Amino acid sequence: MTEKLQTLMREQADAVDFAAPDLDTMIAAGDRRVRHRRLGAAGGIAAVAAGVVLVAPFLTSDQRAVEPTGPTGAAPISWVDGTTLHEGARTTDLEFRPRAYVRTAGGYVLADGKGAVWSWQDGDRTLVGSTDARDLRLVSDEESGLAGWVSRDGSEYVVMDQLAGTITGYDAPAGTQPGDFAALDAGRAYWSGENGPVVVDLESLAETPVHGGRGTYLGDLEDDLVAVSGDQGVVIETLDGTTVLEPTNSYADLGYLSPDAHYYTWDADELQVYDVRSGERVSVDVGGRGFATGFDWLGTGTLAVLAAADADDSSVAELLVCEVPAGSCRQVAELGPFDSLTDSLVLPVGIPIDG
Amino acid sequence: MTTKERQRAEFAEFVSARSAALHRCAYLMVGEVGMAQDLVQEALTKTYVAWPRLRDTANAEAYARKAITTTAISWFRRKSWGERPTDRHEDGHRLGHEDHVTERDWLWAALLELPARQRAAVVLRYYEDLSEAQTAEALGCAVGTVKSQVSAALSKLRERLGEDASADLLPLHDLVVTP
Numbered sequence A: 001m002t003e004k005l006q007t008l009m010r011e012q013a014d015a016v017d018f019a020a021p022d023l024d025t026m027i028a029a030g031d032r033r034v035r036h037r038r039l040g041a042a043g044g045i046a047a048v049a050a051g052v053v054l055v056a057p058f059l060t061s062d063q064r065a066v067e068p069t070g071p072t073g074a075a076p077i078s079w080v081d082g083t084t085l086h087e088g089a090r091t092t093d094l095e096f097r098p099r100a101y102v103r104t105a106g107g108y109v110l111a112d113g114k115g116a117v118w119s120w121q122d123g124d125r126t127l128v129g130s131t132d133a134r135d136l137r138l139v140s141d142e143e144s145g146l147a148g149w150v151s152r153d154g155s156e157y158v159v160m161d162q163l164a165g166t167i168t169g170y171d172a173p174a175g176t177q178p179g180d181f182a183a184l185d186a187g188r189a190y191w192s193g194e195n196g197p198v199v200v201d202l203e204s205l206a207e208t209p210v211h212g213g214r215g216t217y218l219g220d221l222e223d224d225l226v227a228v229s230g231d232q233g234v235v236i237e238t239l240d241g242t243t244v245l246e247p248t249n250s251y252a253d254l255g256y257l258s259p260d261a262h263y264y265t266w267d268a269d270e271l272q273v274y275d276v277r278s279g280e281r282v283s284v285d286v287g288g289r290g291f292a293t294g295f296d297w298l299g300t301g302t303l304a305v306l307a308a309a310d311a312d313d314s315s316v317a318e319l320l321v322c323e324v325p326a327g328s329c330r331q332v333a334e335l336g337p338f339d340s341l342t343d344s345l346v347l348p349v350g351i352p353i354d355g
Numbered sequence B: 001m002t003t004k005e006r007q008r009a010e011f012a013e014f015v016s017a018r019s020a021a022l023h024r025c026a027y028l029m030v031g032e033v034g035m036a037q038d039l040v041q042e043a044l045t046k047t048y049v050a051w052p053r054l055r056d057t058a059n060a061e062a063y064a065r066k067a068i069t070t071t072a073i074s075w076f077r078r079k080s081w082g083e084r085p086t087d088r089h090e091d092g093h094r095l096g097h098e099d100h101v102t103e104r105d106w107l108w109a110a111l112l113e114l115p116a117r118q119r120a121a122v123v124l125r126y127y128e129d130l131s132e133a134q135t136a137e138a139l140g141c142a143v144g145t146v147k148s149q150v151s152a153a154l155s156k157l158r159e160r161l162g163e164d165a166s167a168d169l170l171p172l173h174d175l176v177v178t179p
Helices: A003-014 A023-049 B003-030 B033-053 B057-078 B092-096 B103-112 B116-127 B132-139 B143-169
Strands: A078-081 A084-087 A090-093 A098-104 A107-112 A116-121 A124-130 A146-150 A156-161 A166-171 A181-185 A188-193 A196-201 A207-209 A217-222 A225-230 A233-238 A243-245 A255-257 A263-266 A273-275 A291-299 A302-308 A316-323 A329-337
Touching (some): A003 B003, A003 B103, A078 A098, A107 A146, A225 A255, A263 A291, B003 B033, B003 B116, B057 B116, B132 B143
Antiparallel strands (some): A078 A084, A233 A243, A255 A263, A302 A316
């Protein structure tokens, strides 16, 4: 069919020589996008927790705080600048430099550049394990004391309960990578099992296979819904395998379910929020900014967003708070150029900014 | 080798092996070498970002092709490049009387005059030889939309080329669209 059209296209395409793509430029641009998205994720956790001035303690002369935000009564905002842990207005010298950390209801769990995993509670630092220093990944449930990681040799999923003071190892399949431990929520873990992604009840050890099988990249777990990412994008489904939200954006990485799993925001360069149940995209006006990514839910219907005029390193990163489904946003802070934020800053997302 | 290093090595190998084919596809969609190269660069950057979750790297090419397709359509839409000037070729019969224009040139020009989405559908179906389902996946639309886009594109090509030229270049049976 349409043989001549096919022939024409082949001849036309074959007649042109193309320069090889610039691999270094692509990798640099790709890494930059990933860093920005992760930076956004970290900023979101700060905003959801805080209710205090967000960026003032690490403002440079070029930076300015705009206004505080966040729900009152929430946990204090936290971030690490070098060796200093900031919790709202309070600062603590950790006496070491973490490269990744997460927050739980009991304190913080941090990993250093050598892969040592530390528990930090009320000023006390305790060595609690080790993980692969080349691929630091920590997960936590901020509403309980649970934090987790993959052991350095990859043989165990390790779950610490900071409130109970327990550490439990669970056998991991051969070849388990740090990224195979995806999430913790309400006494359950979401990780790669022998035959694919599973949600495991940490008490009964009952496993619920997650649709998608091997070849998927595990995402979020919230309120009995899981996010699974594959070649076609992210799908949201119930634990019994019923698809709730079909993939709609294959260029997004993962993203974040709102606390009641009503909304999902993709971790992408363009702010995208979907109503999980209806599948409808919710329009959010970010004021024409060229880069915007939702990074955390401050509450149901309130989304923290990292934005900038462009995604370039020199662009000034801003924090917005957007109301969903109203779609309105307000600027909360200007953080400064992206490239000034990635050196010593560590945010509670469980991975290094440059990881 | 770390996971990240391994992924970069795999990605580099993929780019080395498949970038030429992706460039050709992109070129057919946009009709300009420079724009095709920009398009492939952008699509491969998206593919690199997605690489950690593309554990089955056999799917990487489909992912990159989809990125090329949707990015091209997005660029055309955003920059109003979707419809190229058609004043030179409005009348298909007139095309046939331009001595300096070869048969191939007519068809190429007519192809480039198609709206971006229709052109992409034609390239994916008849150059990449994708099934309707695969084309729908790359375009991010339903199979029925692919059928209608391809049908409209072929009709438009025939119309643009005029009866004499199209009878030879695009026989009528070519316009039959699989239900």
